[in-house]
Amino acid sequence: MTAPPLEIHDMTVAYHRKPVLWDIDLTVPEGKLVGIVGPNGAGKSTLLKAVLGLIPVASGRVTFYGEPYARQRRRVGYVPQRESVDWDFPVTVSDVVMMGTYGQLGWLRRPGAKQRATARRCLEQVGMPELADRQIRQLSGGQQQRVFLARALAQDARIYFMDEPFSGVDAATEAAILGLLQTLRERGRTVLVVHHDLLTVRHYFDHVILLNMRLIAAGPTEATFTDENLQKTYGGRLTVLDEAAEAVRRGEFER
């Protein structure tokens, strides 16, 4: 049996020694659309950044297809939050999409005709080939999000991590993005999506991960996205965890 796309074993993540995610144990099956759901400050983005090595993990182990991230980089795609980059940056839409191919190229090799063709094809897939030469500031929010998705397609990964791709987009873009995610699933890709809109979870995702500083539940949407689990996720944080985190930060412990 092949190793699952993502396996997290007892992972704890801390910012400035203050834990924000506690003891996460998680296995994500291949070829599913997985929603990561939880209230603000639940650590959803943190979970993505930690497994991708963008922020240090205090303890625990993360493996992709049975191996550490550094050895599986090229199989992993990432779509950061749209607000995380400077849209005034002097690059065109096709420049940004082409960045998706950089990982496969590795250091020093320049993108060539093949990469340009990939970028063009991916832009077509998100339905904006005519905007290839625009500077990215001139796009609407939904178009910017689709540029990010085109870039992810260009990464040609097997497992994707997307940080709120549906946030602040219009209904048409939302439908287009969902269509793309479903296409990726049909091709056997695994996609993890940080998601805010509880109303659409059931409709969009096969699996959900309910998160609020700790793992509340994870599994097939039908069985997992229940009122009881939602109550646990959104019904107030466990104040003990907050207090404990604060105590760790201050370097204190109670007797």
Place this chain on the structure above:
Amino acid sequence: MLSQLDANTVMDLWIIAVGAMTNAACALVGCYLVLRRMSLLGDAISHAVLPGLVVAFVLSGSVNVGFMFVGALAAGVLTAVFTETLHRYGGVAEDASMGVVFTAMFAVGVILIRRYAHAVELDADCVFSGSLDMITFHQVALAGFEVPRAMVSIAPVLLVNVAFILLFWKEMLISSFDPGLATTMGFRAGVLRYALMVLVALTAVASFEQVGSILVVAMLIVPGATAHLLTDRLRGMLWIAVLVAVASAVLGRWAATRWNVNTAGAMTVAVGGLYGLAALFSPRYGVVSTLARNARTSLRIVREDVLGMLYRLEELGVPRPMPAGEAARAVGGGPLAWLALAHLRQRREVARRGRALHLTEAGRDRARGLIRSHRLWEAYLVEYLGLPLDHVHEPAERMEHFIGTPLQSHLATDVAGTEIDPHGRAIPPPGPEGERRRD
């Protein structure tokens, strides 16, 4: 007399050449600082190298250029490291941590000078404004030619910067634009960031002696900022920044000779002037072009108001003459109204019969599109937003000027079946071309 003139010209050319190379070296790395919002780093590093210079002097016991260079470079890199450490682990904001580090290092440098090196002629003048005017007095032999020593120290740095940017183009691009993605792909953004900081330190230290700290700081920031106003492409930005850097070297030297002032100072003023020009006249972000764009929009709105008014008059069925003066008053009066009327006649959208204005065929088509937008919007507001009748005219009056064809047909679909607006007037059908020209 002639040889005297020649010597002066040669000196001018050397000064311009060295100035241009120094400025270009700074401008190249400066573009990345500007894009990464790290502009202050140039300032920080150029101040913080002072203790490095003093320590190198104390350790080596001489003003040997090589030692000084290493000392200053080490101090520059330390600034970068301290800043990053303080920011990341001390929880201090990035700009504040730069401010803390470089002022502290500068202060340490001043104390060290007072304590150990007060005998050295490290005069403040040179630190601030450099010795560009003097470069031809320090010549070295290179391949059989006498060239200024300054040239020998700055040319390799310029080459290193160019080579680095060419070699790591893709890596610098992705790590500047999206450090998160770059890191997940294995291009450690942190490493590239340090590499850039080292280059900035190297460039600042090499430029220091020629042009002084003020011009270094200016050249690290201003050409990049200027270029960013003028282009939307990274490649173009780097070229323009280099062009600005070279132009300010030429302009600065010219001004310095003309008014007999310090060359580095004049170059700094020149680059500031070029930035000012770009800020005023940049086609997309410039003050003047923004004003011009706004004026064009205002003019278009007044023109369209006239067209709309004439169309409504025709629609009433009892055509009544509308003299130009009355029309101008009705759309707000003043020069803008008269200009709009002149414009309309020139575009043959409105013609004059006797004293009265009337629509031409082209003008009527255009007006019909406008009124269609207006009434569709009113219908939409009533149907979807549930606004009362007396609330919909004014917003429609504003919106009609900005509803293009796609939005118009979208609205038409949403209020499908409605052929009269909420006030009971017919919504005109889409124009024959099916498209409204936008200008």
